[in-house]
Amino acid sequence: MRLFAHLGYAAVSMRQIAAEVGVQAGALYNYTADKQSLLMSLMELHMQDVLDARQAARSEGTPLARLESFVKFHIGFHLARPDALLVSYMELRNLEPENFAKIEALRRDYENELERILSDGTAQGIFSLDDPKIATLAIISMLNGVVHWFRPDGRLEQVDIEEIYWGMVRRAVGATDWSDGSVCCLDKGAIA
Amino acid sequence: MRLFAHLGYAAVSMRQIAAEVGVQAGALYNYTADKQSLLMSLMELHMQDVLDARQAARSEGTPLARLESFVKFHIGFHLARPDALLVSYMELRNLEPENFAKIEALRRDYENELERILSDGTAQGIFSLDDPKIATLAIISMLNGVVHWFRPDGRLEQVDIEEIYWGMVRRAVGATDWSDGSVCCLDKGAIA
């Protein structure tokens, strides 16, 4: 996973992988049918990991509370697995069509929760979104970007990063009902 | 550029590139010293393209106006060149160190404008951002995500997409002074 994340699937040879785990190339084939299966296993296990962890963490509540839970979960979960996130989003094009379809389905399951939250919140007038579908993709992209700059020994702790991103997402969706009692995005008339 | 964008630099052979442009592999070496130089040329020309176009389009004004200009420029420019954007952000790891440093410097020049806008707006109290540096990266990530789903023949026009993303960014930065006269992100006391 580390090699695929840093160098890319196509640029990594079975010999490099073997050297990294301390065996010769031939020995790898006792554990995987071929290189493609290895990539697929890594991605499938990770996606199942994400879905299971999210299932355990999700809870009912207002769309705003569910959104906060989702955003902080996504950041926190992937800050602990930056390589897996990089591979999951950058190596999709190296999956054979059948494998691609499976991973895409899992990814969609995961992202559907966010889309549902945004749709619910918009329907209830809690969020102000023109297009919850695109907002879903935009938010996921924004959150995923964290892996490109995050360093475990950097100036920010995980919780700081969760709060910064949560603040931006909360505002981006135009939430009108803030947990701290403040309000957002009223037009002039509403105030006057 | 199309091959690198869809298949990845490492997965594309010089023979494939030659076939795509209608020559034999050997003929390519009349135009590029080697494969790495070809990637570097593509990326460098694109980055210079972005910087030149942005230089021509940028204007003075409030941080909010400058932010709107930047966001819509970024979306519009890259919707016309999705392959170039994909390569610029996904093939950085395939650049040799010296080339990587050059491209990174150009990318930083470009993104520095956004960071400056966010810093200025925060200093003036127009935006509410905890960390303009991270907000810069978050916004760029969000905007770049558009290439993963955009299809020229899809349901949305370029201008629709610009507006949707601009709306999300405008709210994400916590802008208090809206061009249409509405306000955002006042706390309860300010209204009462």
Next chain:
DNA sequence: GTCTATAAGTAGATAGAC
């Protein structure tokens, strides 16, 4: 279950004819 050796194919890059 790991090794060495190797098969069969492809990679980037070059040489020299035309």
Next chain:
DNA sequence: GTCTATCTACTTATAGAC
């Protein structure tokens, strides 16, 4: 300036000894 042919190295994957 493009071609064919080729060099050298490396690729994935397999075979068979231990």
